[in-house]
Amino acid sequence: MLAVNPTAAFGRHALAGDEAARCLREAGLDVVVLRRDSMDALREAVDEALRTGAEALVVVGGDGMVHLGVNSLSGTGLPLGIVPVGTGNDVARMLGLPLQDVEGSCARVISALADGGRVLDAGRITTGGRTVWFAGAVSAGFDAAVNERANSWRWPRGTLRYTLAMLRELGSFRAINYTVTADGAETKEGAMLISVANAPSIGGGMRIVPDAAPDDGLLDLFIVKPLSRLALLAVFPRVFSGRHTSHPAVEIRRVRSVRLAAENVVAYADGERIGHLPLDIDVVPGALRVLA
Structure with a gap:
């Protein structure tokens, strides 16, 4: 599953989602692309797709999209891939991913799918009865x-x-x-x-x-x-x-x-x-x- 933020980096990478989908499909992967008008709607669509049996989530955007992915996947065992085309990209930087390079990032995702990727800790916030x-x-x-x-x-x-x-x-x-x-x-x-x-x-x-x-x-x-x-x-x-x-x-x-x-x-x-x-x-x- 590929979730795309069309406003990543204020629209400078509006076609990044299409490029990522092409790269992943050329590698033989079955890709479902999710786009919505708001982050709330996209989050709901991602959660629904995960309930129907997606094997992985790849997000296209910046740290806001990574945040969406982390909140959808933490504790599930399902892997998160990142195509970092946002402004900050701090999580992608931590992982040594190529920034503003859709093809290079997709190559890392494809390689990691073969070997299972990497397991990280996650921070957990509890506030007002909710968990983030x-x-x-x-x-x-x-x-x-x-x-x-x-x-x-x-x-x-x-x-x-x-x-x-x-x-x-x-x-x-x-x-x-x-x-x-x-x-x-x-x-x-x-x-x-x-x-x-x-x-x-x-x-x-x-x-x-x-x-x-x-x-x-x-x-x-x-x-x-x-x-x-x-x-x-x-x-x-x-x-x-x-x-x-x-x-x-x-x-x-x-x-x-x-x-x-x-x-x-x-x-x-x-x-x-x-x-x-x-x-x-x-x-x-x-x-x-x-x-x-």
């Missing part, structure tokens, strides 16, 4: 606020939107008072942001926890303590190379479960809006099989 899965990271703080601001704008498109939203957010953002319960131990944390990560990067290559492994049975708790605007701007470029980890305001530790609580703070997982804190987050080892 993630493959990359949950973030609540400055980066989530930037996402929230950027998503409220219609223009500009692409990564420039997030850069401008970050600069606007810097003007008003203040450190947040969190209550963090990590593996049962509660602490009060003043922080600019907190992420709970299963993968090294967020936001299209920001390597917040460069040593994170998605199959070690642990999550990486990433905390940035209060910083001035100038200090935050100075640290920010180092995140893309992973050279920020020695900064005294940065704390990283490995955990199995985290509860995050704070007033009026929104969380995002794999770039998708989850809702306001509090959230309960834990890791489920081996919950996700990927075609990579």
Whole structure:
């Protein structure tokens, strides 16, 4: 089954779904293509197709499509393939998949189908009586606020939107008072942001926890303590190379479960809006099989 997001990378890859279907069919695979006008409708169509006996799901798009796949497949044993043509592609980057290369990504999917692929951990969020899965990271703080601001704008498109939203957010953002319960131990944390990560990067290559492994049975708790605007701007470029980890305001530790609580703070997982804190987050080892 091939699920296609026609708005991946803001429409620049509108034909990627057709190209992926062609590549997979030329390899002798029976491909059912699913397209819908909204993510909610697509999610329902994917779940219905899985109930009728699909053997694998391949998603075409960015981290939002990966998020859909992870939530449809975690715990089922069915494999997820990724054709990454979105803007961020952090999960595909973690897996070493070729970005913006439909034919190359499909070749990886076909190869992995033959050998069973790779088994990863999945993060699990419990909030308001519902469960949400993630493959990359949950973030609540400055980066989530930037996402929230950027998503409220219609223009500009692409990564420039997030850069401008970050600069606007810097003007008003203040450190947040969190209550963090990590593996049962509660602490009060003043922080600019907190992420709970299963993968090294967020936001299209920001390597917040460069040593994170998605199959070690642990999550990486990433905390940035209060910083001035100038200090935050100075640290920010180092995140893309992973050279920020020695900064005294940065704390990283490995955990199995985290509860995050704070007033009026929104969380995002794999770039998708989850809702306001509090959230309960834990890791489920081996919950996700990927075609990579």
